[in-house]
Amino acid sequence: MALEKQAWEKILRYLRIRDKERTDILDDLLPQDLAEQIYSLPNEEKVEIFGLLNNEEAAIILGEMELEQQAKILSLLSPKVAADILSEMPYDDMTDLLGELKEDLKNKILSYMQSDDAEEVRELLEYPKDSAGGIMTTEFIAFKETLTVKEAIKTLRELAPSAETAYYIYVVDEDEKLVGVVSLRELIIADENQILREIMRTNVVSVQVDTDQEQVAQMVQKYNFLAIPVTDKDNKLLGIITVDDIMDVIEEETTEDIYHLVGTSEVEGTTLVEAKPISIAKTRLPWLIICLLGGLFSGSVISVYEETLNAIVALAFFIPVIMDMGGNVGSQSSTVFVRGVATGEIPANKMFRYFLKEIRVGLIMGLICGLTIALAASLWQGLPILGLVVGISMFCTVTLAATIGTLVPLIFTRFGIDPAVTAGPFVTTIKDVTGLLIYFYIATVFMEYLM
Amino acid sequence: MALEKQAWEKILRYLRIRDKERTDILDDLLPQDLAEQIYSLPNEEKVEIFGLLNNEEAAIILGEMELEQQAKILSLLSPKVAADILSEMPYDDMTDLLGELKEDLKNKILSYMQSDDAEEVRELLEYPKDSAGGIMTTEFIAFKETLTVKEAIKTLRELAPSAETAYYIYVVDEDEKLVGVVSLRELIIADENQILREIMRTNVVSVQVDTDQEQVAQMVQKYNFLAIPVTDKDNKLLGIITVDDIMDVIEEETTEDIYHLVGTSEVEGTTLVEAKPISIAKTRLPWLIICLLGGLFSGSVISVYEETLNAIVALAFFIPVIMDMGGNVGSQSSTVFVRGVATGEIPANKMFRYFLKEIRVGLIMGLICGLTIALAASLWQGLPILGLVVGISMFCTVTLAATIGTLVPLIFTRFGIDPAVTAGPFVTTIKDVTGLLIYFYIATVFMEYLM
Numbered sequence: 001m002a003l004e005k006q007a008w009e010k011i012l013r014y015l016r017i018r019d020k021e022r023t024d025i026l027d028d029l030l031p032q033d034l035a036e037q038i039y040s041l042p043n044e045e046k047v048e049i050f051g052l053l054n055n056e057e058a059a060i061i062l063g064e065m066e067l068e069q070q071a072k073i074l075s076l077l078s079p080k081v082a083a084d085i086l087s088e089m090p091y092d093d094m095t096d097l098l099g100e101l102k103e104d105l106k107n108k109i110l111s112y113m114q115s116d117d118a119e120e121v122r123e124l125l126e127y128p129k130d131s132a133g134g135i136m137t138t139e140f141i142a143f144k145e146t147l148t149v150k151e152a153i154k155t156l157r158e159l160a161p162s163a164e165t166a167y168y169i170y171v172v173d174e175d176e177k178l179v180g181v182v183s184l185r186e187l188i189i190a191d192e193n194q195i196l197r198e199i200m201r202t203n204v205v206s207v208q209v210d211t212d213q214e215q216v217a218q219m220v221q222k223y224n225f226l227a228i229p230v231t232d233k234d235n236k237l238l239g240i241i242t243v244d245d246i247m248d249v250i251e252e253e254t255t256e257d258i259y260h261l262v263g264t265s266e267v268e269g270t271t272l273v274e275a276k277p278i279s280i281a282k283t284r285l286p287w288l289i290i291c292l293l294g295g296l297f298s299g300s301v302i303s304v305y306e307e308t309l310n311a312i313v314a315l316a317f318f319i320p321v322i323m324d325m326g327g328n329v330g331s332q333s334s335t336v337f338v339r340g341v342a343t344g345e346i347p348a349n350k351m352f353r354y355f356l357k358e359i360r361v362g363l364i365m366g367l368i369c370g371l372t373i374a375l376a377a378s379l380w381q382g383l384p385i386l387g388l389v390v391g392i393s394m395f396c397t398v399t400l401a402a403t404i405g406t407l408v409p410l411i412f413t414r415f416g417i418d419p420a421v422t423a424g425p426f427v428t429t430i431k432d433v434t435g436l437l438i439y440f441y442i443a444t445v446f447m448e449y450l451m
Numbered sequence: 452m453a454l455e456k457q458a459w460e461k462i463l464r465y466l467r468i469r470d471k472e473r474t475d476i477l478d479d480l481l482p483q484d485l486a487e488q489i490y491s492l493p494n495e496e497k498v499e500i501f502g503l504l505n506n507e508e509a510a511i512i513l514g515e516m517e518l519e520q521q522a523k524i525l526s527l528l529s530p531k532v533a534a535d536i537l538s539e540m541p542y543d544d545m546t547d548l549l550g551e552l553k554e555d556l557k558n559k560i561l562s563y564m565q566s567d568d569a570e571e572v573r574e575l576l577e578y579p580k581d582s583a584g585g586i587m588t589t590e591f592i593a594f595k596e597t598l599t600v601k602e603a604i605k606t607l608r609e610l611a612p613s614a615e616t617a618y619y620i621y622v623v624d625e626d627e628k629l630v631g632v633v634s635l636r637e638l639i640i641a642d643e644n645q646i647l648r649e650i651m652r653t654n655v656v657s658v659q660v661d662t663d664q665e666q667v668a669q670m671v672q673k674y675n676f677l678a679i680p681v682t683d684k685d686n687k688l689l690g691i692i693t694v695d696d697i698m699d700v701i702e703e704e705t706t707e708d709i710y711h712l713v714g715t716s717e718v719e720g721t722t723l724v725e726a727k728p729i730s731i732a733k734t735r736l737p738w739l740i741i742c743l744l745g746g747l748f749s750g751s752v753i754s755v756y757e758e759t760l761n762a763i764v765a766l767a768f769f770i771p772v773i774m775d776m777g778g779n780v781g782s783q784s785s786t787v788f789v790r791g792v793a794t795g796e797i798p799a800n801k802m803f804r805y806f807l808k809e810i811r812v813g814l815i816m817g818l819i820c821g822l823t824i825a826l827a828a829s830l831w832q833g834l835p836i837l838g839l840v841v842g843i844s845m846f847c848t849v850t851l852a853a854t855i856g857t858l859v860p861l862i863f864t865r866f867g868i869d870p871a872v873t874a875g876p877f878v879t880t881i882k883d884v885t886g887l888l889i890y891f892y893i894a895t896v897f898m899e900y901l902m
Contacts, residue, residue: 030654032673153639160640167618167636167677184635185618188604189611203481221702222483224695226618226677243694244675250698251672254705255790261709262786263779272791273801277811284783285816288849291779292820295772296827303768316767317754320883321746323774328714328742328879331782332735335713339706340723350724360728365736369743376747398739428779432771 008037015052026057035064039073047076050085059088062097068270071100079105083112091117092137092245095124100269132216133209135249136230136239142170145179145197149190156187167226170237171200178204178229178237206231209238216241217249218344257342260418261335263287294429298323298436305440312450314381315443318373318390322439325369325394326401326431333358333405334427341413351413355406362402370395385449389442397435404430459488466503477508486515490524498527501536510539513548519722522551530556534563542568543588543696546575551720583667584660586700587681587690593621596630596648600641603633618677621688622651629655629680629688657682660689667692668700669795708793711869712786714738745880749774749887756891763901765832766894769824769841770887776820776845777852777886781878784809784856792864802864806857813853821846836900840893848886855881 011034015025038049038061050058050073062070062085074082074097086094086109098106098121110118120138127133141159143152152169169187171180180200182190190199206229207216220228220243230239259265264284267275302309302319309315337354340346346354374391378384408427412418443450462480477485489500489512501509501524513521513536525533525548537545537560549557549572561569571589578584592610594603603620620638622631631651633641641650657680658667671679671694678693710716715735718726753760753770760766788805791797797805825842829835859878863869894901 030656030674157640184639188635188639189608205481221698223481224698226694243677243698247672247675247694247698247701250701251794255794258709258712258786258790262783264783264787272787272796273798273805273808277808278815280808280812281815281819284780284812285819288776288779288816288820289823291775292772292823292827295775296824296831298771298775299768302771303765306764309767310764313757313761313764314754316760316770317750319767319770320749320753320774320887321743323771324742324746324749324778324879324883325739327775327778328739329735332713332715335709336715336723339709343702343706345723347724354724357724357728357731361731361735364729364732365739368732368736369739372740372743373747376743380747428775432775436771 012049012052015049025053026060031060032064035061039065039069043076046073050077050081055084056088058085063089063093066271067096067100068274070097074101074109075105079108080112083109087113087117090137090139091120091124092135092239095121096129096135099125099129127209130213131209132207132211132213132230132241133238135213135216135245136209136241138239140170140227140229140237140240141168142172142176142237143196145171145173145195145200147196148192149187149194149196149199150192152182152187152196153192168229168240169196170204170229170240171196172237176237177235178206178231180204181229204229206235206237207241208233213249214253217246217253220246221250257338261331261338263291291428294432297429298432301433301436301440305444308440308444308447311447312386312443314383314386315440317381318377318393318439319436321373322390322393322397322435323432326397326435327428329362329365329398329401330405330427330431333362333402334409337406337409341409351410355410358406359399359403362399365402366395366398369398383450385446389446389450390439393435393439393442396438397431400434400438401431404434463500463503466500477511482508482511483515486512490516490520494527497524501528501532506535506539509536514540514544517722518547518551519720519725521548525552525560526556530559531563534560538564538568541588541590542571542575543586543690546572547580547586550576550580578660581664582660583658583662583664583681583692584689586664586667586696587660587692589690591621591678591680591688591691592619593623593627593688594647596622596624596646596651598647599643600638600645600647600650601643603638603647604643607638619680619691620647621655621680621691622647623688627688628686629657629682631655632680655680657686658692659684664700665704668697668704671697672701708789712782712789714742742879745883748880749883752884752887752891756895759891759895759898762898763837763894765834765837766891768832769828769844769890772824773841773844773848773886773890774883777848777882778879780813780816780849780852781856781882784813784853785860785878788857788860792860802861806861809857810850810854813850816853817846817849820849834901836897840897840901841890844886844890844893847889848882851885851889852882855885 011025011029018025038046041049053061062073065073074086077085086097089097094117098109101109110121113121124133124136124138129135141156143155147155156169167184169182169184170178171182173179180197180202181204182196182200186199205219205223205225207219209230209232216228219225220241225243227240227242229237230241231237255266264287267279267283270279272280337346337358340354341351370391373394374387376387377390378387381387405427408430489497492500504512513524516524525537528536537548540548545568549560552560561572564572575584575587575589580586592607594606598606607620618635620633620635621629622633624630631648631653632655633647633651637650656670656674656676658670660681660683667679670676671692676694678691680688681690681692682688706717715738718730718734721730723731788797788809791805792802821842824845825838827838828841829838832838856878859881
């Protein structure tokens with residue numbers, strides 16, 4: 001889909017000679033492809049291209065870039081030009097972009113904007129970024145319930161709403177309260193003389209303006225909506241959230257969950273490729289330092305059994321395999337549980353039943369891994385008793401790792417803490433300490449046969 | 452949103468007395484909520500409810516359940532009833548569901564269906580499940596390019612297409628080849644006497660019938676479409692894929708990626724909560740056995756340095772922390788890289804640049820973790836030289852783990868292998884072996900000062 005270099009040069013020549021008021025370039029090319037190409041150009045050429053585009057085109061193309069990229073380009077342009085381009089964007093995108101800019105640049109651009117646009121944006125900027133209010137747009141279609149289908153279609157034709165907001169017509173009463181919804185499809189196929197109240201669905205699913213964006217995404221996914229209305233606590237319609245924004249939320253929230261599983265987070269305000277190494281290191285170090293302390297604590301278990309180890313040094317050869325296996329089984333169990341809860345595959349009322357099953361899974365895996373390592377250790381060191389000790393330890397470690405790997409995030413979930421954020425370091429330390437304790441305890445018990 | 456028990460009993464009473472041909476129950480209740488409630492009932496009650504619903508309602512409610520749940524319910528009903536309900540579903544959902552059933556039940560149900568429906572489904576069943584053909588529906592609106600807007604709207608009103616297929620009107624030439632697209636919104640606001648060719652967009656983004664579903668999802672996400680057309684290699688329009696199915700694909704593919712990161716996969720044909728423990732264990736064991744061998748290999752590194760360890764047993768106390776930190780840093784680096792590639796945050800042409808940055812990230816984290824552990828080890832064992840040895844080892848291990856954690860999936864990606872599937876065990880073993888080698892090598896070099 002990406003444009004080739006030659007085609008791109010042709011477009012540039014075309015942009016230079018054409019009449020800036022015509023918008024036909026976007027009839028032949030998709031804004032997403034243009035956005036990709038333009039962003040990969042050197043800064044001076046970026047500025048040149050944006051000078052050649054008219055405001056509407058510039059707004060559409062800008063809207064297809066990552067937020068950080070949009071902000072970078074705006075800061076290259078003059079505040080006046082930036083304001084003109086921004087005025088052509090939908091309010092939700094405009095707000096997101098302004099929210100990404102430095103305070104003084106934001107205020108300068110706002111001062112160049114029309115006062116009603118600026119007002120609207122200032123209001124939207126008040127909502128937390130990850131709430132329904134923070135991702136909604138205030139451009140939606142709302143009609144009174146007494147309007148006829150014919151009048152509604154006529155008004156729609158006059159308004160010519162933008163693509164992203166046109167697919168549901170919301171129905172409100174005299175107090176602007178949301179009472180129903182009619183899809184564009186239902187409007188088209190309805191009898192022209194009916195009034196909206198007769199054809200609307202009254203069981204409208206809506207979200208409150210302060211609902212968390214993750215919850216909004218789950219609802220849109222569950223009900224397969226193209227958009228969901230946002231209301232205040234008196235059911236007054238404030239805005240809508242469209243499915244394309246929901247897909248971005250899902251991607252963002254999933255990345256956050258995956259990052260949390262390995263104890264890191266995204267670098268704020270920039271992309272991975274452009275972030276400074278020190279900023280990336282900062283997102284990862286807190287968890288690493290906790291793990292470092294956990295690792296030292298695990299080591300202190302070994303120091304308790306120094307005498308045993310001193311007597312049979314070969315015991316040390318199996319520390320890596322016991323630790324690795326505990327680690328792997330533990331992360332499998334936590335990860336599957338956390339993801340299952342996130343997608344709804346493990347519903348709240350079945351978590352405990354799933355936990356009991358996970359223990360049985362652990363027993364099966366422990367048995368097979370225990371037998372394998374017992375055999376391998378016996379053959380390697382020529383000492384069946386050592387094989388027995390390592391095998392029993394492996395069995396206990398694997399079973400326990402599966403149990404703890406599920407139990408810790410389960411408890412966190414029960415107490416309303418996001419398990420993805422926090423379970424990792426605890427699971428690692430608990431399974432290390434218990435695994436090593438079991439191993440050295442069993443070895444000490446069998447010590448006389450091992451020597 | 453879930454229904455309360457009382458409300459539910461009221462519905463059941465209502466269903467028992469009402470006229471089965473009326474469909475008004477879905478005017479007041481959302482099918483997704485009903486689906487949740489019904490699935491949680493005992494089997495006999497499930498059958499009772501489906502007996503009380505008319506076929507259209509049953510199809511809508513069934514369509515909102517997970518595929519495995521749908522299959523389970525169908526197998527409770529008689530094949531004739533199942534066929535009647537299925538006939539009310541869109542072809543893509545019908546095909547998915549039939550594909551989930553046992554061969555003989557599937558054929559029995561197909562034999563009860565109308566021959567044209569059965570034919571259509573048999574054709575769709577031919578496409579691989581995870582290809583565009585496997586997830587598309589053949590119900591779409593396609594008009595000839597010479598139709599006027601007025602005629603198009605009139606035909607639409609007669610067809611009264613279902614909600615999921617109505618938002619784009621595809622325009623085809625005489626050979627059924629896709630030549631343009633008009634959104635329902637554009638149709639509404641267009642001049643009634645224009646013909647479709649005049650108002651359609653000609654740069655239609657479509658996918659081939661054999662395109663992988665993950666790629667389809669990426670395109671829909673990039674272009675923010677509500678649906679994407681599917682064509683054969685001659686550009687003949689075969690079907691469409693709608694955004695609600697794309698969201699399911701994204702969830703499915705993300706789960707697959709996350710599972711692969713920890714070396715497991717989903718149990719085919721059932722849900723996590725219902726899968727047998729032995730089936731779950733089977734999905735995890737292959738990777739665990741590979742890791743077990745890797746762990747033994749790491750242990751053999753220690754056995755090479757048996758003499759060193761014999762002389763200074765305290766060295767064993769730091770094996771856990773070195774292994775844990777290597778493991779954590781390695782999974783952070785792999786996970787961030789794999790996710791960055793999946794979301795497009797790390798584009799193909801910037802992978803190497805990102806890899807170089809990751810080395811610098813590793814150096815920074817290595818420095819900080821190395822200094823911390825050097826200090827901790829010196830204080831704990833009262834032996835500054837031991838602190839030095841552990842500190843240098845930690846620095847090398849962390850830096851190397853970050854490097855290897857990125858390099859292995861980078862190489863896999865370059866060779867076209869999905870890094871999420873395969874990188875894990877390799878990264879674990881390589882970082883364990885190198886970490887322990889470095890640690891014991893440095894310890895051996897400094898041995899005379901340690902004793």
